[in-house]
Amino acid sequence: MLLGDESATGSAKSLNSRETTTPSQRPTLTIEYTLPSTPPAADFDDDLSVGFADFFLFVDHFGQTPAPTGWDPLFDLYADGRIGMDDFFLFVDHLGE
Ligand SMILES: [Ca+2]
Numbered sequence: 529m530l531l532g533d534e535s536a537t538g539s540a541k542s543l544n545s546r547e548t549t550t551p552s553q554r555p556t557l558t559i560e561y562t563l564p565s566t567p568p569a570a571d572f573d574d575d576l577s578v579g580f581a582d583f584f585l586f587v588d589h590f591g592q593t594p595a596p597t598g599w600d601p602l603f604d605l606y607a608d609g610r611i612g613m614d615d616f617f618l619f620v621d622h623l624g625e
């Protein structure tokens with residue numbers, strides 16, 4: 529059984545896979561989606577939004593330079609070879625995207 533109004537946004541669907549006893553004849557549901565073409569620059573954890581998890585990752589890298597360990601150019605939003613206040617301000621610009 530499939531219910532829904534295709535002309536409305538936010539339409540709900542119900543799919544009952546027990547209507548047939550033959551597994552190969554049961555309906556299947558395929559969901560296709562497209563990721564945003566340009567994820568936010570400050571989305572460090574790749575969840576397609578900029579939030580507190582990204583902030584804490586940024587704080588972990590704050591003050592770093594390309595010295596021996598811990599350097600990750602991902603956090604150098606203002607690409608000057610140091611993770612500092614310029615990067616923080618760019619991060620804040622993206623917060624909530
Ligand atoms: Ca994120």
Ligand SMILES: [Ca+2]
Pocket residue numbers: 604605606607608609610611612614615
């Ligand atoms: Ca920087």
